[in-house]
Amino acid sequence: MDLSTKGVTLYAxxxxxxxxxxxxxxAFRELSAMxxxxxxxxxxxxxxxxxxxxxxxxxxxxxxxxxxxxxxxxIGDRAYAQMRSLGTISESSTPGDIxxxxxxxxxxMIQDPKKRGWEILKxxxxxxxxxxxxxxxxxxxxxxxxxxxQRAPVRSVTVSHIRCTRRGDxxxxxxxxxx
Numbered sequence: 001m002d003l004s005t006k007g008v009t010l011y012a013x014x015x016x017x018x019x020x021x022x023x024x025x026x027a028f029r030e031l032s033a034m035x036x037x038x039x040x041x042x043x044x045x046x047x048x049x050x051x052x053x054x055x056x057x058x059x060x061x062x063x064x065x066x067x068x069x070x071x072x073x074x075i076g077d078r079a080y081a082q083m084r085s086l087g088t089i090s091e092s093s094t095p096g097d098i099x100x101x102x103x104x105x106x107x108x109m110i111q112d113p114k115k116r117g118w119e120i121l122k123x124x125x126x127x128x129x130x131x132x133x134x135x136x137x138x139x140x141x142x143x144x145x146x147x148x149x150q151r152a153p154v155r156s157v158t159v160s161h162i163r164c165t166r167r168g169d170x171x172x173x174x175x176x177x178x179x
Contacts, residue, residue: 001133001135001165001170001171001172002114002116002133003135004114005048005049005050005053005135007111007112007113008048008049008050008110008111008112008113008114008116008134008135009046009047009048009049009110009111010046010047010049010052010109010110010111011043011044011045011046011047011078011109011110012035012038012039012042012043012044012045012046012047013040013043013044013078014047014052014075014078014109015034015035015038015047015051015052015055016035016038016040016043017071017074017075017077017078018031018052018055018056018059018068018071018074018075018140019031019032019034019035019055020040020074021067021070021071021074022059022063022067027059027062027063030058031055031058031059034051034054034055034058035051035055043078046111049110049112049134049135052137053135053137056068056071056137056140057137059071060137060139065139068137068139068140068143069139069140069142069143069146070143071140071143072139072140072141072142072143072144072145072146072147073143073144073146073147075140075143075144075147076143076144076145076146076147076148077147078109079102079105079106079109079144079148080098080147080148080151082105082108082109083098083101083102083104083105086105086108088101088104088105089101091151091153092153093152094152095128095148095149095152095154095157095176095178096123096124096125096128097152098148098149098151098152099120099123099128099130099145099148099149099176100120100123102118102130102145102148103117103118103119103120106118106134110134112134116133116134116135117133117134118130118131118132118133118134119131119133121173126177126178126179127175127176127177127178128175128176129162129173129174129175129176130145130173130174130176131171131172131173132171132172132173132174133171138161138164138165138166138172139161141172141174142159142161142174145159145174145176146158146159146176149176149178152178154178154179155178155179156178156179157176157177157178158176158177158178159174159175159176160174160175160176160177161173161174162174162175
C-alpha cells in the first residue's frame with residue numbers, strides 16, 4: 001500500500017471527531033493542542049492527513065485501540081450525516097447501499113491526488129468485503145464500519161479485520177456481516 005500523505009487532506013471535522021471523544025478526559029489537553037490551528041466551527045476546512053494519522057497513532061499508543069474504535073464511531077456519525085445530506089442514502093438504505101456510499105463520501109471529504117480511499121470487493125445480501133487503500137488508521141475503521149452498518153434496518157453487525165498492513169499484508173481488508 002502506498003503510505004504517502006503528501007498533498008492528502010481531509011475535513012478538519014474528522015480531527016475533532018477523534019479528539020472530541022476525550023473532551024472530559026485528561027488526554028484532551030494534549031490532543032486539543034495538536035488541533036489548535038483548526039476550529040470545530042469550520043468542520044469542512046481541510047487539514048493534513050498526516051496530522052489525522054498522528055492523532056490516531058497518539059490515541060492508540062496512550063489510550064488503547066478500543067478507545068480508537070469508539071472514535072471511529074464518531075467518524076461514522078459524520079460520514080452518515082454527509083451521506084444523508086447529499087440524499088445518497090435514507091433511513092431505509094441497506095447496509096450494502098451505505099457501504100457503497102462510504103466510498104463516495106470518502107472521495108468527497110478526503111482529497112487525495114492519488115484517489116485512494118475504499119474499494120468494495122464484495123457486496124452481498126448479508127456481507128460485504130472492503131479494502132482500505134488510504135492511510136486511515138486501520139483500527140479506527142472497524143468502529144466506522146460498524147457504526148455505519150448499524151444505522152441500517154439490521155439486528156446484528158460484526159466487523160472482521162481479515163487482512164492488515166500491520167501483519168504484513170499489502171492492504172487492510174474488512175468483512176462486514178449483518179443479520
